[in-house]
Amino acid sequence: ELPAGADYWDFxxxxxxxxxxxxxxxLSTLIGLxxxxxxxxxxxxxxxxxxxxxxxxxxxxxxxEAEPQL
Numbered sequence: 727e728l729p730a731g732a733d734y735w736d737f738x739x740x741x742x743x744x745x746x747x748x749x750x751x752x753l754s755t756l757i758g759l760x761x762x763x764x765x766x767x768x769x770x771x772x773x774x775x776x777x778x779x780x781x782x783x784x785x786x787x788x789x790x791e792a793e794p795q796l
Contacts, residue, residue, distance in 0.1 A: 732779035740774040748772050 728735070741759045742748030751759060756773060763771045 729779045732781055734780055734782060735777050736780035738774075738776045738778060740772075742772050743768070743770070745772050745774070748774060 737753045739751045739753050739756060740748035741751040741756060753775070756775075760771065760773075
């Protein structure tokens with residue numbers, strides 16, 4: 727259950743060959759990073775995914791106007 731004031735779960739992620747060499751990575755890039763290790767014949771990798779409660783922020787009016795309406 728989300729804590730009061732939060733409306734979604736966000737994730738802090740890190741990816742690398744080892745825990746010591748892992749770098750921050752966006753959640754949406756993790757599968758591609760794993761695929762890259764597999765293509766290169768890598769035998770292991772390190773992924774860290776930490777959940778954190780977050781609250782969405784309103785987009786600036788300029789950004790909202792620039793997006794096409796579906």
